[in-house]
Amino acid sequence: xxxxxxxHAGNFADVIKHxxxxxxxxxxxxxxxxxxxxxxxxxxGLYDLTSSEAQRSPEWKQxxxxxxxxxxxxxxxxxxxxxxxxxxxxxxxGTLKLYPGSPLLxxxxxxxxxxxxATELHPKDAVTLKSHFEGDIQVKAIELDGWQALVAHMPPxxxxxxxxxxxxxxxxxxxxxxxxxxxxxHKRFSTGTYALWYPIKDLAQIQTFVxxxxxTGIKKVLRIEFNTHQPTNPPSLHGTGMIVVNPPFTLEEEMxxxxxxxEPILAPEGKGxxxxxxxxxxx
Numbered sequence: 001x002x003x004x005x006x007x008h009a010g011n012f013a014d015v016i017k018h019x020x021x022x023x024x025x026x027x028x029x030x031x032x033x034x035x036x037x038x039x040x041x042x043x044x045g046l047y048d049l050t051s052s053e054a055q056r057s058p059e060w061k062q063x064x065x066x067x068x069x070x071x072x073x074x075x076x077x078x079x080x081x082x083x084x085x086x087x088x089x090x091x092x093x094g095t096l097k098l099y100p101g102s103p104l105l106x107x108x109x110x111x112x113x114x115x116x117x118a119t120e121l122h123p124k125d126a127v128t129l130k131s132h133f134e135g136d137i138q139v140k141a142i143e144l145d146g147w148q149a150l151v152a153h154m155p156p157x158x159x160x161x162x163x164x165x166x167x168x169x170x171x172x173x174x175x176x177x178x179x180x181x182x183x184x185x186h187k188r189f190s191t192g193t194y195a196l197w198y199p200i201k202d203l204a205q206i207q208t209f210v211x212x213x214x215x216t217g218i219k220k221v222l223r224i225e226f227n228t229h230q231p232t233n234p235p236s237l238h239g240t241g242m243i244v245v246n247p248p249f250t251l252e253e254e255m256x257x258x259x260x261x262x263e264p265i266l267a268p269e270g271k272g273x274x275x276x277x278x279x280x281x282x283x
Contacts, residue, residue: 005168009047010060010099012266013240015067016226017166017197018105019258020242020251022083024162024193025109027248034113036161038153040146041168042103042118044128046090049097063266065096070265079258082109102164104132107139114138115158119149150181155189163189166197174198175205179212182245186218193246200239203231213243213279221279222247224255226262229271239272243279252276 008014028035049060064087072080086108090098100108103118110116116139120126126143133139142149150165163185167174178196186194200206213221227239244251259274266272 005043005101006047006051006053007056008059009053009101010049010065011063012059012226012228013063013197013199014060014099015063015266016224016240016259016262017195017242018100018102019080019083020195020224020244020255021102021105021162021164022109023079023251023254024195024244024248025106026082027250028160028162028193029109029111031160032113033160034111034115034158036115036117036156036158037103037106037110038149038156038161038163039103039106039116039118039166040150040164041166042120042129042141042146043101043166044120044125045101045104045118045132045141047099047101049099060096060099064099066265066268067262068096073261075257076261079254102166103129103139103141106162106164107133107136110138112138115156116140117142117149117153117156119144119146119153121145147177147181151184151188154185155192159189159191161192163192163194164197165194169199175209176212178243179209179216182213182218182243183216186216186245191246193244193248196243196245198241198243199237200225200227200241201237202235206241210279217280218245219280219282220246221281222252222276223279224259224274224276226259226266226274227272228267229269 107116119142120129130141133141222244225241229238255276263272
């Protein structure tokens with residue numbers, strides 16, 4: 001499948017992925033020491049929800065718009081406030097028009113001592129990405145293959161940080177590249193937090209991916225999945241997943257609370273569900 005960001009900006013998968021990203025960054029901020037975020041497949045950084053790509057199939061209406069319009073508990077609001085604050089800042093008029101990609105979201109959450117490296121291979125997208133951070137000394141936006149960046153930029157000089165790997169799944173071997181890329185990067189930066197996004201479509205393929213992750217021998221691997229409906233035959237996209245290596249100790253509990261409340265909002269037909277489990281949990 002081809003999961004280009006522009007066609008799916010703000011959909012249910014983005015909402016969950018970006019909430020996880022936000023919770024990890026908020027945890028990293030608990031220490032004064034600087035951290036770096038590496039976004040290996042950064043896209044263009046900012047998305048216009050009125051564009052032809054976003055309007056072709058306006059998935060954001062069942063994603064970020066549904067979340068913003070929903071009645072939410074005090075507990076959920078507290079956990080997703082940093083995420084929604086960024087979106088509200090971008091849409092100060094009150095009309096939802098712009099949605100941040102992961103590099104811009106990360107940048108908005110960073111402190112003065114933190115740094116962002118965002119890489120994007122597509123030449124045109126890389127130019128657009130760079131334009132959003134022009135003159136920003138805390139950001140390096142680079143035209144580069146994300147799979148190369150995943151290893152070449154490890155470890156960051158801060159020796160602390162988050163690596164987000166969010167590929168478009170244009171090639172059939174992306175799951176294998178995720179597992180092998182993680183293994184190689186982790187050997188160079190074993191204390192970092194890694195967040196690997198994947199679409200849920202072919203369950204057999206995902207099970208093979210999970211087995212590959214287990215066989216890496218990496219010890220702290222959390223699996224977070226959310227489905228909007230049940231699997232279909234032939235397979236179609238029905239969910240979103242995130243692997244988090246070295247997750248904050250608070251993340252599992254936070255995501256159980258968050259996803260339980262998001263389920264009726266993002267899967268209103270009552271056919272969805274979520275699962276949070278450990279592929280490997282050993283110190």
